[in-house]
Amino acid sequence: MVHAGFFHLQGKAAFDREIENNAFSVLPVITISGITEENDVVIAAARVQAHFRNGNLLDALF
Template sequence: MSENKKIVEKYMDGFNKSDHEQILSCLTEDVEWILPGVFHLSGKDEFDKAIENEAFVGRPAIAVTRMVEEENTVVAEGTVRVKKPDNGFVNMVFCDVFVMKNGLINKLTSYLMEMK
């Protein structure tokens, strides 16, 4: 497995554990996180605040089903299950596009869709 894929794997593992320090260690200081049509965050501080939010409780369950890499870009797709405050669950599929810089995640574009 390439070093870039290992960083993405470590990042995903950090989300599964809600480990902010592990997640942030995978990012450049000027990281961007884009969820098209929803938000565009810049910098580690903003990223850290968005790791957990009031829409969901507890830890997500993320399963990566495929990861591909070309040059400085890693694409990961998979599923995520999160618990809502009303004790219900949301199941989603995702495709995350990671642009790497100096061995860290510099830009993340996340495409999410709820499974019905």
């Protein structure tokens, strides 16, 4: 399920593509507040802040 203002990524490659998104002026700052690993599943809770090339700021939780 995806909610307005939310999106879903699955897999390391998809996550890496978003981190290196050309819409950002620099790499985002990611602050991890919690992580759980079991078998081949990793779940992280974190905050991400990034500056867009147009001057806007992305301030999100995941």
